[in-house]
Amino acid sequence: MTTVLITHPACLEHDTGDWHPECADRLRHVLRALEGEAFADLLRERAPQATVEQLQRVHPADYVEAILAIRPEPGDHVPLDADTLMSAGSAEAALRSAGGAIMAVDAVMEGWAKHAFVATRPPGHHAERARAMGFCFFANAAIAARHAQAHWNLGKVAIVDFDVHHGNGTQAIFNADPSVFYGSSHQYPCYPGTGAPEETGTNGNVMNVPLRPGSDGSAFRAAWERELIPALDAFAPELLIVSAGFDAHKADPLAQLRVETADFAWLTARLLDVARKHCAGRLVSLLEGGYDLDALAASAAAHVRTLLQD
Secondary structure, three states, X not given: OOEEXXXXXXXXXXXXXXXXXXXXXHXXXXXXXXXXXXXXXXXXXXXXXXXXXXXXXXXXXXXXXXXXXXXXXXXXXXEOOOOOEXXXXXXXXXXXXXXXXXXXXHHHHHOOOOEEEEOOOOOOOOOEOOEOEOOEOOOXXXXXXXXXXXXHOOOOEXXXXXXXXXXXXXXXXXXXXXXXXXXXXEEOOOOOOOOOOOOOOOOOOEEEEEEOOOOEHHHHHHHHHHHHHHHHHHHOOOEEXXXXXXXXXXXXXXXXXXXXXXXXXXXXXXXXXXXXXXXXXXEEEEXXXXXXXXXXXXXXXHHHHHHHHO
16 A cells, blocks of 8 residues: 545636735645655545535535535636635635545545545635635535545544644534544644634544744644644544645745744654554545745655655
8 A cells, every 4th residue: 555646637727816825836836746756656546526415514505505606707706705715717626625635535444545645725724614714615624524434434533733824614613523633733823813722622622732933843843742642642533634734834924933844744754653553554634735835845745755655
């Protein structure tokens, strides 16, 4: 078994305009970085479209219908909030992002891949049940977790999130659900303003470890080694889903953490330790943020290289 890369060209057709940080070049740079000889053993698959039924395990039917009905003319944009907008290709891209997350779960559960990295866009961890925000339309990690439970009958699924921005949508969806653990490190204060350490879920199934602006890789590693990894171990998930945002990198323009590429590789290795211990190695990773193109590409490549070495 090896690692599978799941992506789709339609994700490049989600047009956010010339000014927007969540642009198609992000995905182009990631995919280009994964073309080298070091990635020769990487399986490569195209993301399917999620079905309406799969989306509705997380999102209300009227919300799903409303999002999928927005089909602007080519070149036009429909804003959903100040920084989340849709173009002619956005609906299919969002379906491919959610569908890629579902395919990744199936890949590791069926056993034809040990790990999966889903390189798609738009991202998902800010999307709430009935609200698009923060560049996100559908909550991809949450949809993957619900698919794992509904289709594969898993009892406990963990979602961990190292994006520099707190995954408010993922947390809100599972805040009262003890079958899903959500753990996050993120800059605080920062967008979207959630993720205080006091936010622990109604069943203690949420852990937030905020990092002050300017925190470096040592603080990032300590947050995971001392707090998040022990909590994840105690939860003992049957599947580990990773919201892999690389915007905590010191070069990223949207926040002020000082994490380096090697820190992402280190955390990937630690998460693989947990997956081997509790999940028969099953780990699904979903691309979230990262807005300096070179830092994003290097960090995603280090992440995937570490998955391949397991």
